[in-house]
Amino acid sequence: xxxxxxxxxxxxxxxxxxxxxxxxxxxxxxxxxxxxxxxxxxxxxxxxxxxxxxxxxxxxxxxxxxxxxxxxxxxxxxxxxxxxxxxxxxxxxxxxxxxxxxxxxxxxxxxxxxxxxxxxxxxxxxxxxxxxxxxxxxxxxxxxxxxxxxxxxxxxxxxxxxxxxxxxxxxxxxxxxxxxxxxxxxxxxxxxxxxxxxxxxxxxxxxxxxxxxxxxxxxxxxxxxxxxxxxxxxxxxxxxxxxxxxxxxxxxxxxxxxxxxxxxxxxxxxxxxxxxxx
Amino acid sequence: xxxxxxxxxxxxxxxxxxxxxxxxxxxxxxxxxxxxxxxxxxxxxxxxxxxxxxxxxxxxxxxxxxxxxxxxxxxxxxxxxxxxxxxxxxxxxxxxxxxxxxxxxxxxxxxxxxxxxxxxxxxxxxxxxxxxxxxxxxxxxxxxxxxxxxxxxxxxxxxxxxxxxxxxxxxxxxxxxxxxxxxxxxxxxxxxxxxxxxxxxxxxxxxxxxxxxxxxxxxxxxxxxxxxxxxxxxxxxxxxxxxxxxxxxxxxxxxxxxxxxxxxxxxxxxxxxxxxxxxxxxxxxxxxxxxxxx
Numbered sequence: 001x002x003x004x005x006x007x008x009x010x011x012x013x014x015x016x017x018x019x020x021x022x023x024x025x026x027x028x029x030x031x032x033x034x035x036x037x038x039x040x041x042x043x044x045x046x047x048x049x050x051x052x053x054x055x056x057x058x059x060x061x062x063x064x065x066x067x068x069x070x071x072x073x074x075x076x077x078x079x080x081x082x083x084x085x086x087x088x089x090x091x092x093x094x095x096x097x098x099x100x101x102x103x104x105x106x107x108x109x110x111x112x113x114x115x116x117x118x119x120x121x122x123x124x125x126x127x128x129x130x131x132x133x134x135x136x137x138x139x140x141x142x143x144x145x146x147x148x149x150x151x152x153x154x155x156x157x158x159x160x161x162x163x164x165x166x167x168x169x170x171x172x173x174x175x176x177x178x179x180x181x182x183x184x185x186x187x188x189x190x191x192x193x194x195x196x197x198x199x200x201x202x203x204x205x206x207x208x209x210x211x212x213x214x215x216x217x218x219x220x221x222x223x224x225x226x227x228x229x230x231x232x233x234x235x236x237x238x239x240x241x242x243x244x245x246x247x248x249x250x251x252x253x254x255x256x257x258x259x260x261x262x263x264x265x266x267x268x269x270x271x272x273x274x275x276x277x278x
Numbered sequence: 279x280x281x282x283x284x285x286x287x288x289x290x291x292x293x294x295x296x297x298x299x300x301x302x303x304x305x306x307x308x309x310x311x312x313x314x315x316x317x318x319x320x321x322x323x324x325x326x327x328x329x330x331x332x333x334x335x336x337x338x339x340x341x342x343x344x345x346x347x348x349x350x351x352x353x354x355x356x357x358x359x360x361x362x363x364x365x366x367x368x369x370x371x372x373x374x375x376x377x378x379x380x381x382x383x384x385x386x387x388x389x390x391x392x393x394x395x396x397x398x399x400x401x402x403x404x405x406x407x408x409x410x411x412x413x414x415x416x417x418x419x420x421x422x423x424x425x426x427x428x429x430x431x432x433x434x435x436x437x438x439x440x441x442x443x444x445x446x447x448x449x450x451x452x453x454x455x456x457x458x459x460x461x462x463x464x465x466x467x468x469x470x471x472x473x474x475x476x477x478x479x480x481x482x483x484x485x486x487x488x489x490x491x492x493x494x495x496x497x498x499x500x501x502x503x504x505x506x507x508x509x510x511x512x513x514x515x516x517x518x519x520x521x522x523x524x525x526x527x528x529x530x531x532x533x534x535x536x537x538x539x540x541x542x543x544x545x546x547x548x549x550x551x552x553x554x555x556x557x558x559x560x561x562x563x564x565x566x567x568x569x570x571x572x
Contacts (some may be wrong), residue, residue, distance in 0.1 A: 087297075119528075125312035
């Protein structure tokens with residue numbers, strides 16, 4: 001019996017390792033490429049570790065303002081849209097959790113319904129609207145779009161957590177004469193910090209990773225976001241620039257992977273399982 | 279003050295919801311409704327909007343590019359969805375055996391999911407690169423092929439190549455969902471069968487699979503929805519080429535609208551996509567309802 005479990009465990013490890021190689025290897029290959037001198041990249045040798053590692057490609061990226069400008073744009077848009085989204089979602093999430101009127105069904109229906117529609121349907125009129133407001137080619141316009149883009153998830157997540165805050169705490173504050181907004185921002189919000197943290201990370205990562213809206217809305221080279229700049233890199237002008245592209249991609253991946261690492265706790269704590277069951 | 283939880287009107291609630299609702303209304307809901315309407319017009323950027331009924335859909339019937347795009351869209355969506363759920367299920371089952379280092383495996387597997395879709399495309403471009411890519415390097419060194427293959431511009435290989443990249447990026451999501459489902463199956467169910475002396479396979483067929491059906495149905499329909507709407511990774515890998523072979527519906531709609539300016543027609547393609555997705559969701563809800571009745 002014991003040898004049978006031993007063999008079973010061994011096979012499990014073997015299976016898991018195969019999965020890990022498939023899932024992680026492409027990124028490892030790109031990281032290795034980013035440290036290989038150009039000649040070595042095209043030498044046709046198959047080796048995981050670079051023979052003569054160099055930081056050339058990272059230097060190229062540094063000297064080429066473009067990538068850094070676009071990274072800055074992505075940061076600004078990501079941070080602004082995250083702050084706005086969480087700030088306006090807080091009272092909304094509170095209202096969804098604490099009241100039950102017909103608005104609950106309307107809003108929750110929209111949160112789920114908004115997932116069905118392909119972005120192209122929203123994108124076309126949104127483009128026309130933003131153009132008429134002179135908000136295409138504008139970081140403000142893109143920020144607004146990302147706020148709305150992140151809201152469904154942030155609202156959904158926060159409203160689930162507001163429900164776990166005991167009502168008596170609020171009652172006590174109300175007796176002391178606190179107003180509704182004071183209760184929301186001074187009493188409830190601090191108790192929601194873990195959920196707010198997760199929402200912040202989620203909103204930032206989704207803005208940082210977003211491509212389609214930015215591709216359509218931003219044409220000015222100085223206002224491109226990182227994802228659009230990288231996608232341009234793969235086009236005509238990026239031919240035979242495998243090394244710098246790898247270096248830039250590694251830099252672009254770092255924030256996503258690090259923030260995602262923090263988010264993972266919430267993913268594994270059954271948040272998604274709960275969403276499926278509902 | 280004891281009715282703190284009750285004296286709450288819908289206007290009071292609306293006031294709190296308003297800061298979130300206004301941007302949603304302006305930048306999501308109204309554009310969406312206008313977008314659906316534009317699908318019934320002949321609108322081109324800059325021109326006046328004119329209602330033209332079903333003319334866009336009649337045009338689609340004889341539009342070779344539309345049919346090609348939806349054809350590859352279905353192949354892509356069905357294969358990626360099936361493969362990601364099957365592999366995700368396999369991975370989740372392995373993780374659920376809780377051997378040593380499981381938490382390390384569970385973290386590592388998230389890597390593709392954590393990467394921006396554009397980078398997922400770039401990573402695979404570098405794997406498939408004809409000169410510098412690892413795939414050609416390994417195949418040539420192993421003597422399997424003798425000439426470099428340009429995977430992403432070959433009519434023969436481009437669809438499988440793109441699908442492998444797509445599946446790779448979607449496995450973690452499926453595995454996380456299924457794992458959560460596995461962990462919510464009550465342990466005593468297994469103990470009961472084990473007393474009856476059932477083997478692992480019977481356990482899987484008679485308990486795991488039936489208990490997992492609702493989760494699997496949810497994962498399949500959500501993945502179908504997401505995969506049918508894919509844009510970024512394929513855009514970076516092939517831009518829809520070669521010869522429109524990987525022009526998924528979203529790429530087709532994007533090009534119609536923002537490359538050729540046929541905005542009305544692009545919106546009409548979007549409407550057909552909504553129709554397809556609604557049909558899938560409808561059948562999912564039917565599965566759910568049947569489950570609940572039992």
